[in-house]
Amino acid sequence: xxxxxxTAIVTGASKGIGAAIALRLAQDGHxxxxxxxxxEAGANQVINTIRSTGGHAIAVKGDIAEPSCMARLFDxxxxxxxxxxxxxxxxxxxxCTSVSEATDEDFETQCAVNIGGVFRAxxxxxxxxxxxxxxxxxxxSVVGLYQPTYGIYAATKAAVEAMTHVLAKELGPRGITxxxxxxxxxxxxxxxxxxxxxxxxxxxKANPFGRLGTPEDIAAAVSFLAGPDGRWISGQxxxxxxxxx
Ligand SMILES: NC(=O)c1ccc[n+]([C@@H]2O[C@H](COP(=O)([O-])OP(=O)(O)OC[C@H]3O[C@@H](n4cnc5c(N)ncnc54)[C@H](OP(=O)(O)O)[C@@H]3O)[C@@H](O)[C@H]2O)c1
Numbered sequence: 001x002x003x004x005x006x007t008a009i010v011t012g013a014s015k016g017i018g019a020a021i022a023l024r025l026a027q028d029g030h031x032x033x034x035x036x037x038x039x040e041a042g043a044n045q046v047i048n049t050i051r052s053t054g055g056h057a058i059a060v061k062g063d064i065a066e067p068s069c070m071a072r073l074f075d076x077x078x079x080x081x082x083x084x085x086x087x088x089x090x091x092x093x094x095x096c097t098s099v100s101e102a103t104d105e106d107f108e109t110q111c112a113v114n115i116g117g118v119f120r121a122x123x124x125x126x127x128x129x130x131x132x133x134x135x136x137x138x139x140x141s142v143v144g145l146y147q148p149t150y151g152i153y154a155a156t157k158a159a160v161e162a163m164t165h166v167l168a169k170e171l172g173p174r175g176i177t178x179x180x181x182x183x184x185x186x187x188x189x190x191x192x193x194x195x196x197x198x199x200x201x202x203x204x205k206a207n208p209f210g211r212l213g214t215p216e217d218i219a220a221a222v223s224f225l226a227g228p229d230g231r232w233i234s235g236q237x238x239x240x241x242x243x244x245x
Contacts, residue, residue, distance in 0.1 A: 184241025
């Protein structure tokens with residue numbers, strides 16, 4: 001890779017939205033660190049696809065809920081690429097259950113991954129991102145929907161949005177943009193697994209476009225925010241959801 005090539009860390013890039021983001025940023029010219037928690041085969045498929053088209057990519061295992069994980073990912077990326085321009089906080093988990101039935105574990109796991117992982121990644125980015133870089137974090141359109149069973153998950157994503165807006169003000173002086181992308185329903189494992197067909201159909205019909213989002217729809221929004229045309233967009237939550245809210 002050249003000294004001027006942009007580089008990105010994408011958490012949770014072994015499948016779904018994160019895999020599409022890693023592929024899209026590589027297509028845009030980034031060298032990519034693709035993080036994953038357990039799905040090594042998926043992460044390897046992503047980096048092999050990037051390498052097969054001449055790109056530079058590595059896969060790094062790490063549970064972002066672990067306090068030491070993010071510093072290690074930044075260390076590896078720094079050593080491999082020499083610079084880090086873009087952080088995409090994509091990895092996330094969702095456990096849908098009513099507040100009355102939610103366990104402490106439901107609460108703690110979602111907080112540890114969705115807030116703890118994002119906080120520590122933002123801290124590393126604040127200290128190590130190249131001037132003019134970008135931080136993009138996945139929120140969710142459920143933050144504004146107040147639907148039953150989404151209480152804890154939506155609360156974690158509201159926290160991501162709050163940290164995004166504050167960090168944008170802290171990093172603006174270094175030309176670093178900080179934004180959130182809030183997808184509506186996207187046809188990935190996180191959304192599809194465990195839902196009856198009838199529920200998926202009714203959620204699909206509720207969207208003005210009459211379809212679910214695709215990982216590539218969301219990757220396109222991330223590409224814009226990470227790219228040259230997004231340099232004056234900061235402190236925003238971009239609701240990429242086909243107009244559902
Ligand atoms: N799908 C939707 O409808 C939707 C809507 C709004 C927002 N979002 C948000 O978009 C993001 C991606 O969702 P998705 O639908 O693509 O999910 P997904 O298909 O379930 O993929 C999740 C990815 O995150 C990784 N991951 C999970 N826990 C991790 C951890 N502790 N440490 C490191 N990586 C971890 C997984 O890695 P392994 O496979 O290795 O476990 C996988 O690569 C999430 O933040 C989600 O909240 C999704």
